[in-house]
Amino acid sequence: MTQTNSERLERLHTFLTQEKMRLWNELRVELFETLGEGLHSQYDIPQDVGEKGIIDLLEDTGLAVADIHKEELSRIEEALRRLANGSYGFCEDCGEPIDEGRLRVAPFAPCCVDCQERREEHSSTKGLTL
Numbered sequence: 001m002t003q004t005n006s007e008r009l010e011r012l013h014t015f016l017t018q019e020k021m022r023l024w025n026e027l028r029v030e031l032f033e034t035l036g037e038g039l040h041s042q043y044d045i046p047q048d049v050g051e052k053g054i055i056d057l058l059e060d061t062g063l064a065v066a067d068i069h070k071e072e073l074s075r076i077e078e079a080l081r082r083l084a085n086g087s088y089g090f091c092e093d094c095g096e097p098i099d100e101g102r103l104r105v106a107p108f109a110p111c112c113v114d115c116q117e118r119r120e121e122h123s124s125t126k127g128l129t130l
């Protein structure tokens with residue numbers, strides 16, 4: 001069982017890391033497309049600007065589009081932290097491991113499919129909440 005569990009963690013870690021990279025790349029592209037050429041001269045960003053550099057840059061520019069990505073990135077960071085301390089990927093309600101396929105579609109799902117359905121039954125006035 002330990003073997004299976006560590007393989008699962010390994011796969012989830014790879015997945016989350018890829019998600020993080022994808023988000024950073026999107027963020028970069030959006031930043032440069034939105035601000036265009038002026039960005040380089042105005043902020044003097046090196047081509048290989050690091051994560052910290054981009055965060056600083058975002059705070060300087062105050063782009064709304066970037067806020068969405070910042071939000072997602074902080075959730076990914078949180079997920080990676082929880083993965084490191086062993087609390088990521090488990091259902092909040094029943095404590096069972098959440099299906100990996102589900103986590104790939106909804107990395108921040110707080111609970112498993114069964115419990116999600118139960119939750120939705122109980123909150124009939126609310127729409128889909130992941």
Ligand SMILES: [Zn+2]
Pocket residue numbers: 091092093094095096111112113114115116
């Ligand atoms: Zn559950």
